Amino acid sequence: MTQAQGGFRGWFAERKGVWSRLRFTSLRLRLVVVFGLVALTAAVSASGIAYWLNREAVLTRTQDAVLRDFQQEMQNRAGVLPERPTQDELQRTAGQMANSSQRFSVLLVAENADGTTVFGSSGGLSGFTLADVPESLREAVNEEQAVNSSNKYAYHLYWQRIVEDDTPYLVAGTKVIGGGPTGYMLKSLEPEAKDLNSLAWSLGIATGLALIGSALLAQAAATTVLKPVHRLGVAARRLGEGKLDTRLRVSGTDELADLSRTFNDAAQALEKRVADMAAREDSSRRFVADMSHELRTPLTAITAVTEILEEELEAESGSMDPMIEPAVRLVVSETRRLNDLVENLMEVTRFDAGTARLVLDDVDVADQITACIDARAWLDAVDLDAERGIHARLDPRRLDVILANLIGNALKHGGSPVRVSIRESDAEGGEGAEVVIAVRDHGPGIPEDVLPHVFDRFYKASASRPRSEGSGLGLSIALENAHIHGGEITAANSPEGGAVFTLHLPRDASALTEEAEENKGATEKGEA
Numbered sequence: 054m055t056q057a058q059g060g061f062r063g064w065f066a067e068r069k070g071v072w073s074r075l076r077f078t079s080l081r082l083r084l085v086v087v088f089g090l091v092a093l094t095a096a097v098s099a100s101g102i103a104y105w106l107n108r109e110a111v112l113t114r115t116q117d118a119v120l121r122d123f124q125q126e127m128q129n130r131a132g133v134l135p136e137r138p139t140q141d142e143l144q145r146t147a148g149q150m151a152n153s154s155q156r157f158s159v160l161l162v163a164e165n166a167d168g169t170t171v172f173g174s175s176g177g178l179s180g181f182t183l184a185d186v187p188e189s190l191r192e193a194v195n196e197e198q199a200v201n202s203s204n205k206y207a208y209h210l211y212w213q214r215i216v217e218d219d220t221p222y223l224v225a226g227t228k229v230i231g232g233g234p235t236g237y238m239l240k241s242l243e244p245e246a247k248d249l250n251s252l253a254w255s256l257g258i259a260t261g262l263a264l265i266g267s268a269l270l271a272q273a274a275a276t277t278v279l280k281p282v283h284r285l286g287v288a289a290r291r292l293g294e295g296k297l298d299t300r301l302r303v304s305g306t307d308e309l310a311d312l313s314r315t316f317n318d319a320a321q322a323l324e325k326r327v328a329d330m331a332a333r334e335d336s337s338r339r340f341v342a343d344m345s346h347e348l349r350t351p352l353t354a355i356t357a358v359t360e361i362l363e364e365e366l367e368a369e370s371g372s373m374d375p376m377i378e379p380a381v382r383l384v385v386s387e388t389r390r391l392n393d394l395v396e397n398l399m400e401v402t403r404f405d406a407g408t409a410r411l412v413l414d415d416v417d418v419a420d421q422i423t424a425c426i427d428a429r430a431w432l433d434a435v436d437l438d439a440e441r442g443i444h445a446r447l448d449p450r451r452l453d454v455i456l457a458n459l460i461g462n463a464l465k466h467g468g469s470p471v472r473v474s475i476r477e478s479d480a481e482g483g484e485g486a487e488v489v490i491a492v493r494d495h496g497p498g499i500p501e502d503v504l505p506h507v508f509d510r511f512y513k514a515s516a517s518r519p520r521s522e523g524s525g526l527g528l529s530i531a532l533e534n535a536h537i538h539g540g541e542i543t544a545a546n547s548p549e550g551g552a553v554f555t556l557h558l559p560r561d562a563s564a565l566t567e568e569a570e571e572n573k574g575a576t577e578k579g580e581a
Contacts, residue, residue, distance in 0.1 A: 160185075210225060475488065
């Protein structure tokens, strides 16, 4: 690509960006349109007034000069003619009158000694004729008016503007007082019309230039006003993306500067509040982690003692006092429950801290489910509908945690038998890219108001039974383990009755693990 082509494409891209900003709903376009309308209205009004004033001034000045000259010629030349002149006298006088400084055509009308109407035209027989004079003007010229104190003359000078063949003319007429010929004058106003047309074109060009100037001025004003608004929008988007250190550069003392200061104050307060919340959350997470870790040592000792007590309970010798046997069984049960709770809390803490990692291996999903059921002695209560040979690259330990929680929850809160089925499903990665495991029980199902909360931590379906055998974290931990694989768990009620938990896992979670490691490395590099 040549340099000229590159420059043209750059110019086109820049113009395209400008037009994309000037969309109809944008404030920039509205500012330009408003500026343009105001400038157009002002320019058209000023041009119209200027044209009208100049037109009247030009026509009035020309008209007054012509009429004054015509009236003077009528007095000096037509006024000295006999009362009944001949046609030759009228013709000669009309020619003399037409040679005045204003150069107009003249027509003289009178009666000769025989009482016949004769004409004298400065242009000859084919020149200015009586037919060229409007009838209304002829009637006004020949009308005799009463002479009184307010009207000294019986006849007056009258004029009228006419247009013939797109050419403007001034026509005037008067009658010699005291008897004599009637004179008419015809003056072309074409030079003045050309001057006025040139003036109109000039005013039109000036209006167009004013409109273009107003558009450029509006663009400059819009850029000045909207640039801080654009920066504010970008900063707000960055703030919404979690970049709480975003600040605006403040300059000036106008309203936009005040808005920028307000935004900076709000962003600073939000950053401080989020930092405080994060610090409290980190402190709480560390407290839970430390507490769980510290509890493990005494729990280990207590568990060892409870195992001895449990062996005494199961011994056939009957050495346990029947009075304390219920208390011992309660201690054993609660110790086991407390141990599970501590383990679950530590697992949740690892998820919250982002330190949970996958240890992937190629597993046969059906064998993994069978091992999970067998290890917990659930073979009699669980029906497995799965074919061997469905392999996936997953974390076996975390898959066992997911299955144990889902199947255990179904056995505890649903109804036997619990049915576990496996199938392959298509996904974005292609055919058979997903493994779907469904755990269905035959219990009463999950109430509709409980369904959205079944994976919440420590959620209790009934407020009247806040204490249960479980920790309230099992399903939440199962969901977190599914998410770390890039999978999902959904809960629903089966049309045939009972609840159905469906686990979706990718056939290969290694790609997700590699992506997570890359993101972590990029984050650490950015922080460094």
